[in-house]
Amino acid sequence: MCMTCNTLLDRLIAEEILVETGIDGLYGRSGKFEDVLLRFDALISRFGDDQKADVIRFPPGMNRALFEKSGYLKSFPDLAGTVHSFAGNDKDHASLLETLEGGGDWTAGQKATDIVLAPAACYPLYPVVARKGKLPAQGRVYDLNSYCFRREPSKDPARMQMFRMREYVRMGTPDEVMAFRQSWMDRGQELIASVGLPVAIDVANDPFFGRAGRMLSNNQRDQNLKFELLVPVTSTEKPTACLSFNYHQDHFGKTWGLTTADGEVAHTACVGFGLERVALALFAHHGLDTGSWPAGVRKVLWG
Amino acid sequence: MCMTCNTLLDRLIAEEILVETGIDGLYGRSGKFEDVLLRFDALISRFGDDQKADVIRFPPGMNRALFEKSGYLKSFPDLAGTVHSFAGNDKDHASLLETLEGGGDWTAGQKATDIVLAPAACYPLYPVVARKGKLPAQGRVYDLNSYCFRREPSKDPARMQMFRMREYVRMGTPDEVMAFRQSWMDRGQELIASVGLPVAIDVANDPFFGRAGRMLSNNQRDQNLKFELLVPVTSTEKPTACLSFNYHQDHFGKTWGLTTADGEVAHTACVGFGLERVALALFAHHGLDTGSWPAGVRKVLWG
DSSP: OOSSSSOHHHHHHHTTSEEEEEETTEEEEEHHHHHHHHHHHHHHHHHTGGGOOEEEEOOSEEEHHHHHHHTHHHHOGGGOOEEEEOOOOHHHHHHHHHHHHTTOOGGGGOEEEEEEEOSSTTTTHHHHHHHTOSOOTTOEEEEEEEEEEOOOOOSOTTSOSEEEEEEEEEEEOHHHHHHHHHHHHHHHHHHHHHTTOOOEEEEOOOOOOHHHHHHHHHHHHHTTOEEEEEEOSSOSSSOEEEEEEEEOTTHHHHHHTOBOTTSSBOEEEEEEEEHHHHHHHHHHHHOSOGGGSOHHHHHHHHO | OOSSSSOHHHHHHHTTSEEEEEETTEEEEEHHHHHHHHHHHHHHHHHTGGGOOEEEEOOSEEEHHHHHHHTHHHHOGGGOOEEEEOOOOHHHHHHHHHHHHTTOOGGGGOEEEEEEEOSSTTTTHHHHHHHTOSOOTTOEEEEEEEEEEOOOOOSOTTSOSEEEEEEEEEEEOHHHHHHHHHHHHHHHHHHHHHTTOOOEEEEOOOOOOHHHHHHHHHHHHHTTOEEEEEEOSSOSSSOEEEEEEEEEETHHHHHHTOBOTTSOBOEEEEEEEEHHHHHHHHHHHHOSOGGGSOHHHHHHHHO
């Protein structure tokens, strides 16, 4: 398969599997794309059925005050998206429309609301769980899926600005959460292999911002805090992180006052699935016609 | 059922069917809530199967330039949400963190991006279809579903800031789109009655902004441009619009240069389903324990 002579994005748009919106990283999904994504999402549920996880589905936005407290702005200020709105009167409205008509910047009058777009499915979760009091013995597992936003416009369809992230999040003792992460690193590879995709695991390299970010990046790598499951999507040299396996140590536990049944600061870990990325990997490897995908892959996804 | 002695929202939160985030109109959805919503969504698909609609799923955000051109800001400037981001350097980042630490307003430095939250599922659609050239003979029908945003914080759970809207959109001649709308006004009532909810249809009264809005509002009502299917959710006196039936005349056709096979300006109409609102109506009428909902309703939703 030629991955460079004609980009995957061009082919997906030509076949109307993705729909252009005029913004890099913002696409409509056809019924065909959505079907693949939802079938893969259901496959994750089958692999995670034994987790007896509590299901929560958060909307694409979260409480700004909680977002600020999470620490995200220290690491990735450039990726965050704040939601702003108009709070004026009739006169301000007339002026807004006049500015818009004249081709000026009407957004100057928009004021920040108390809502920020969620950068990952699990950010809204921790304060919600902490509010419930101590974790029960054996801790908890949550099952999440939400639309996330990251401000990184790109022609690489695997780097969307708005995308869905499925997650299982484990909260408990260090041993419990490390065992959870290891188990999902194994399952994740099995899961991806079951749909006919090549698998590699590597230490992650998050794009921490600026000079201070280099230290955070080194720390993440040196302490093996995050692993990624990589699949070639638009490049074989630079494969795409389709799943990630994160150990947060006591970061969220301390931030939110999350404690185990014994009163210790809880540790947390999560496995995240980039649903659009996996769907794109499937189209890239098996072709744009889902009807002619390998029988084994079709059986796993469509039964 | 007592709807005033203890609010529906309080009961849904106490039962963990919805999850508080600290922001009015922004809630996590439990697995139970989500299951009801998805079952109802699937029921819509069964009712709409004969439409042979093209399926597109847009993300929660859309191209700001297209949003500006749509005319939304004339009618509802206060409901729109623009997405802003940080575009500074290391020094700006240090200053942002310092402001945040000191409890100041760090959002002052956020700049508007080219993305706006979608106010309705169909707004991103029209320019996409217009780009494809003339409509085919008999026009087109689209099937949409996306997360939408409206800035109207409220304690009424049926007035969420972020919610999902399912839509069928018809594009064609005036006769075609009017017949479509009438057919969905009939189907909509049948659909809602099939899940055991009381149904009433009325002319809509959209919250157009300010003084100029009164004229738009009168025009909408006088010309019967929008009808709503109302179901009591949190109030019997002020029932909630769960479905709406909209005739846009040639507004989007003219705005986007959308033409019929004959080269006439296309007319458009849509039916919109407020998925969270219908789910809430089901909980309000049949109780919080889905297992004890009427057998007929369970059969329609779960088969």
